[in-house]
Amino acid sequence: MTQLDAVLAHADAQLDQSLARLFELIRIPSISTEPEYAADCRRAAVWLRDQLAELDFDASVRDTAGHPMVVGHGPAQPGPHVLFYGHYDVQPVDPIALWKTPPFEPSLAPQPDGETYILGRGASDDKGQLLTFIEACRAWKAVTGSLPIRVSMLFEGEEEAGSPSLGPFLEANAEDLKADTILVCDTDMWDRETPAITTMWRGFVSEEFEITTADRDLHSGMFGSAARNATQLLGTIIGKLRAEDGSVAIPGFYDGVEELSEANRREWERLPFDPVKFLGDVGLSIPAGEAGRSVLEQVWARPTAEVHGVWGGYAGDGFKTVIPAKAGAKISFRLVAGQDPHRIRQLFRSFVESLIPGDCSVTFKSYAAAAARSMPLDGALLTKAREALTAEWNRETALAGTGGSIPILGEFKQRLGMDSLLIGFARFDNRIHSPNEKYDLSSFSKGIRSWIRILDAFSET
Known part of the structure; x- marks a missing residue:
């Protein structure tokens, strides 16, 4: 022995x-x-x-x-x-x-x-x-x-x-x-x-932002169309985060991002991974990340933008016809090598600010940030x-x-x-x-x- x-x-x-x-x-x-x-x-x-x-x-x-x-x-x-x-x-x-x-x-x-x-x-x-x-x-x-x-x-x-x-x-x-x-x-x-x-x-950046339009919630019959709706504006901004091909649409977001190395690609190709089962196990079937990328690439080697929570307006029982004056969301980004989390935070803020009308405002709250390794x-x-x-x-x-x-x-x-x-x-x-x-x-x-x-x-x- x-x-x-x-x-x-x-x-x-x-x-x-x-x-x-x-x-x-x-x-x-x-x-x-x-x-x-x-x-x-x-x-x-x-x-x-x-x-x-x-x-x-x-x-x-x-x-x-x-x-x-x-x-x-x-x-x-x-x-x-x-x-x-x-x-x-x-x-x-x-x-x-x-x-x-x-x-x-x-x-x-x-x-x-x-x-x-x-x-x-x-x-x-x-x-x-x-x-x-x-x-x-x-x-x-x-x-x-x-x-x-x-x-x-x-x-x-x-x-x-x-x-x-x-x-x-x-x-x-x-x-x-x-x-x-x-x-x-x-x-x-x-x-x-x-x-x-x-x-x-992957690395990580998490942000919270809140949009303010009018100085109070408004009656939709009296102000509808004329007054900016904070929740609709929030939806527009969130909708512009991702392009039709599943990529993140923030200008400059992919600067410095490198392709997966051949050594890593070979290792991953030999893994017993079933992308159909991976999504099927959670009731899905169509990958939502960047088109042309494998599921493993999407979840391990490519950066993301995800929405974790939104608020604004009335969400209780029944119905209340208000135009919300405030709406917000929590967003995170998973990052890969070549992306500076502090730069990504600033790019995101600039992206949101560029979509805010002149008579509205936005505030941000920072959470965690870490680089990819x-x-x-x-x-x-x-x-x-x-x-x-x-x-x-x-x-x-x-x-x-x-x-x-x-x-x-x-x-x-x-x-x-x-x-x-x-x-x-x-x-x-x-x-x-x-x-x-x-x-x-x-x-x-x-x-x-x-x-x-x-x-x-x-x-x-």
């Missing part, structure tokens, strides 16, 4: 104990967005510090303006130095009536297909994912007395609240947190049996991780993109100058942020085994 085989066997034998620790962590209601749970967030941070201390990490709870960070450094070892990131905070549980089991009383639920669900808030996002890495380190430590490479860990308690303290913390502790790469376990597998490394994610597909650590995952799952590891945005990765790059490897074991049906969140027991077990293999592979770099 090789050393690697011995560590894997130990992790399998100790799975019940690993699961018991996960249950302990899930029982802590570390909801970061609700002030009454602040003490529980600190309790989760202390719990994680104590787990790292058991593994001979130099671990501490670090205060911030919000919820605390946990930082741990393992002993120096030859080879690369990795920083593992996770978050211990969770989403609120409302609506509580829709939960089939108490959200902070974890349980196991065997399924007809032979899978077993770990139920509870945070089971997947991100406590189960986070613990796969800690338990992998625990197995290495138990069998060999040390880790195969140097490992540091960073856990935050505000990811579900937008990570307001992360940037300043990284800035203030840049030297302490410096490593060769960052490992993030907060993403999905490609499918139930195929592991994935996420190598591309991507990783080279031929990096040494990425290649090693891909080989290790393929060996564990007996499936070729997918190199995937994501249509979502992950602002923390921009913070890591900007503040620490470090790229991130995104390797997660969640599944699309884990119901994160929703009632009855679950994490598959096989994801937890094979996630631990996967990290054991990755750490071993990195030691050979």
Whole structure:
């Protein structure tokens, strides 16, 4: 039996104990967005510090303006130095009536297909994912007395609240947190049996704007046609956001946007992706993005403009014949490499302002902004991780993109100058942020085994 085989066997034998620790962590209601749970967030941070201390990490709870960070450094070892990131905070549980089991009383639920669900808030996002890495380190430590490479860990308690303290913390502790790469376990597998490394994610800009026409709502019989209708004007502006071919019609929006690289295109073409099923699963059949682009390109590699909410006029029961004096909308843009989020925000505002009549006005409210990021597909650590995952799952590891945005990765790059490897074991049906969140027991077990293999592979770099 090789050393690697011995560590894997130990992790399998100790799975019940690993699961018991996960249950302990899930029982802590570390909801970061609700002030009454602040003490529980600190309790989760202390719990994680104590787990790292058991593994001979130099671990501490670090205060911030919000919820605390946990930082741990393992002993120096030859080879690369990795920083593992996770978050211990969770989403609120409302609506509580829709939960089939108490959200902070974890349980196991065997399924007809032979899978077993770990139920509870945070089971997947991100406590189960986070613990796969800690338990992998625990197995290495138990069998060999040390880790195969140097490992540091960073856990935050505000990811579900937008990570307001992360940037300043990284800035203030840049030297302490410096490593060769960052490992993030907060993403999905490609499918139930195929592991994935996420190598591309989009940026983000979110805006709210409100139009004002008259100084009050008006009677449509007295002022109809003569007076500007704020809701109709809003509809005109929203309608002009997209061209007939599905592209975004804001002048200058695509400046700097590059075509998908051939390396990425080849990787995506080999993925088992069915665009008809992808849309069919949500009751649709016609792609709405840029004409001539594949569905994967549309959702991973091309920028978007989406309307998330509109208001204006009377929307209650019955009917009220008013001409609205105010109307507004919430808009977001998903961005790709080559687009500056601050420039896109200004282009959008200029676009809206150009459509506002001289006797009307518009105000804007800024929300989040983050740049798009991507990783080279031929990096040494990425290649090693891909080989290790393929060996564990007996499936070729997918190199995937994501249509979502992950602002923390921009913070890591900007503040620490470090790229991130995104390797997660969640599944699309884990119901994160929703009632009855679950994490598959096989994801937890094979996630631990996967990290054991990755750490071993990195030691050979």
